[in-house]
Amino acid sequence: MATKIALVTGGSRGLGKNMALALAAKGLDVILTYHSKKEEAQAVVAQIEALGQKAAALQLDVSVSASFDAFFAEISALLSSKFGADKFDFLVNNAGIGVYNSFAETTEQQFDTLVNVHLKSTFFISQKALNLLNDGGGIVNISSGLARFALPNYSAYGTMKGAIETLTRYMAKELGSREIRVNVVAPGAIETDFGGGSVRDNAQVNAFIASVTALGRAGVPDDIGGVVAFLCTEEARWLTGQRLEVSGGMFL
Numbered sequence: 001m002a003t004k005i006a007l008v009t010g011g012s013r014g015l016g017k018n019m020a021l022a023l024a025a026k027g028l029d030v031i032l033t034y035h036s037k038k039e040e041a042q043a044v045v046a047q048i049e050a051l052g053q054k055a056a057a058l059q060l061d062v063s064v065s066a067s068f069d070a071f072f073a074e075i076s077a078l079l080s081s082k083f084g085a086d087k088f089d090f091l092v093n094n095a096g097i098g099v100y101n102s103f104a105e106t107t108e109q110q111f112d113t114l115v116n117v118h119l120k121s122t123f124f125i126s127q128k129a130l131n132l133l134n135d136g137g138g139i140v141n142i143s144s145g146l147a148r149f150a151l152p153n154y155s156a157y158g159t160m161k162g163a164i165e166t167l168t169r170y171m172a173k174e175l176g177s178r179e180i181r182v183n184v185v186a187p188g189a190i191e192t193d194f195g196g197g198s199v200r201d202n203a204q205v206n207a208f209i210a211s212v213t214a215l216g217r218a219g220v221p222d223d224i225g226g227v228v229a230f231l232c233t234e235e236a237r238w239l240t241g242q243r244l245e246v247s248g249g250m251f252l
Helices: 014-025 038-050 065-083 108-132 155-176 196-203 205-213 224-231
Strands: 005-008 027-033 055-059 088-093 133-142 181-187 242-246
Touching: 005 014, 005 065, 005 224, 014 038, 014 088, 055 065, 065 088, 065 108, 088 108, 088 205, 088 224, 088 242, 108 133, 108 155, 108 224, 133 155, 133 224, 155 181, 181 224, 196 205, 224 242
Parallel strands: 005 027, 005 088, 027 055, 088 133, 133 181, 181 242
Antiparallel strands: none
16 A cells, blocks of 8 residues: 655644654655755654655745745655655645734734735645645644633734634535545644744743643643644544644643
8 A cells, every 4th residue: 555645834843843753653754844944854854764754845935825836836746756656645734933912913914924824825725735635635734722712912823723723624524525534733832932932931831831731731742743643544534624622621
């Protein structure tokens, strides 16, 4: 049976890196994208290859939708040259940034940036991927616990993630005829460099997160990657249109 291939956006660092490595550990080959840090991306590729899987990294700025056609032409050529395939099986829409500002002070530019990076990219990268995505494959969109509960200064970010959760259900409905499963994973607060690394590096923030989490600590990247990888396996074949919050029980 042919090895399955996953495409992970924003796979050079943080949660995306963890997802890419978890997918490789499950026996999938991985294509990952990076925004600017090519050396970090190539280091992840080397780690995946050390696990015995094929891997490659491509540059992509998910905020520039005009580049997506050229990007998928590049993917098509790469699938043929490196993976001996004409299509891939799973898409993980992970790439993202954080904007931390009060509702009253969020600028239109900040809002538009979040629309482009999170919402528009998830919509149109998924749409452009359809011709290269195998029937019976899957798409995993990444949301946030902040789509369910509200914390100050995340109004624009949480809005994008709420929209992604709604989009996921529509995608699941419309792509079901091709047996393509579409689910959304919503991490809670995770110790990464995301948002300036406040959850990881600020002891006060970390203690607050732990105090409102049923399992009593902030999350770490290893809590997330395996869940995304699971959704890209045969064991998850009957899961679609679902939201999996992976937060350790924040604000239950």
